[in-house]
Amino acid sequence: MRKPQISGEEGFTLLEAVVSLAILSGVIVTIIYSINYNLKTAERLKTLSTATNLAREFFQDMDVSGVPDMREGDFPDRPGFRWRLEMEDMSIEGVKKLKLDVTSGAEAVSIETYRLTQ
Numbered sequence: 001m002r003k004p005q006i007s008g009e010e011g012f013t014l015l016e017a018v019v020s021l022a023i024l025s026g027v028i029v030t031i032i033y034s035i036n037y038n039l040k041t042a043e044r045l046k047t048l049s050t051a052t053n054l055a056r057e058f059f060q061d062m063d064v065s066g067v068p069d070m071r072e073g074d075f076p077d078r079p080g081f082r083w084r085l086e087m088e089d090m091s092i093e094g095v096k097k098l099k100l101d102v103t104s105g106a107e108a109v110s111i112e113t114y115r116l117t118q
Helices: 014-065
Strands: 072-074 082-089 095-104 107-116
Touching (some): 014 082, 014 107
Antiparallel strands (some): 082 095, 095 107
């Protein structure tokens, strides 16, 4: 029976292993950065979507109960979200421009609409 001969060219050199680890760590860092960026973007979009829905609900409630006396306030069921209402008379008799800003932290949504007043 013959013994296999071991030559010096089998396996990886230390340099090859170090280069492989450097490439692998670069890929891992890039993947982690991408996941983190996507999570932040998803959270931002969730906040903007919630603010938009709150603004729409605010205008729907205003259709039922009328224009509120206050011009700014909080949403009791959504902590961290605030609203601010601006009203402006238009050149047409009985028409007002309403601008509602809904904010949460650094994010803000602004919606404008026109309403007939009596």
